[in-house]
Amino acid sequence: MSSPPATRRSFGAWGCGRLGSHDVELLAAAAADPDPRVRSQAVGSIPDPVGDDWAFAVLYATLGDLDEQVRVSAVSRLGYTGRxxxxxxxxxxxxxxxRGLTPDPGHGVYAAGASVAGAGRVLFS
Known part of the structure; x- marks a missing residue:
């Protein structure tokens, strides 16, 4: 279970993305947080990287995270971009x-893969 400070950091990352701030620098720092819930919220809040190479680099790097939920968040963000x-x-x-992912439609993994040039068929076939 996350500590109260980690919970606050997680809500901060969530709020940053949901309130339209999309501060990639702040979210990139949160994506390196020691707590996986904070990292997952930060990654899920990174704006669409279609025109932002730094946002793309942060998402790409988190595909290798040790925590599966962080990787799911990265796949979801990357899967919905047009890059x-x-x-x-x-x-x-x-x-x-x-280090792959457990296919779970509830986490958006199928949808994420399917939206990137048919990658879903390759990812989970």
């Missing part, structure tokens, strides 16, 4: 069963 360069890392993650 063609998001396909290869998503396919690689899906193919690597040692």
């Amino acid at each position: 063609a360069d998001a396909v290869a890392p998503l396919v690689a993650l899906g193919a690597d069963r040692s």
Whole structure:
């Protein structure tokens, strides 16, 4: 269970994304937080990286996070972008069963993969 300060940081990351701030610098720092709930909220709050290489780099880096929920958040954000360069890392993650994701429609993983040039069929077929 998260400590009260971690819970506050998690809500802060959530609020940053939901209230329209989309401060990539702040969210990138939160994506490196020691608490996985904070990292997951931060990653899920990063704005669409379609025109932002830094946001894309942060999301790409978090595909390798040790926590599955953080990786799910990264897949969801990358999967809904229109960037063609998001396909290869998503396919690689899906193919690597040692650090891949558990297919779960409730987490948006199928939808995320399906929205990136059919990657969902490759990720979880």
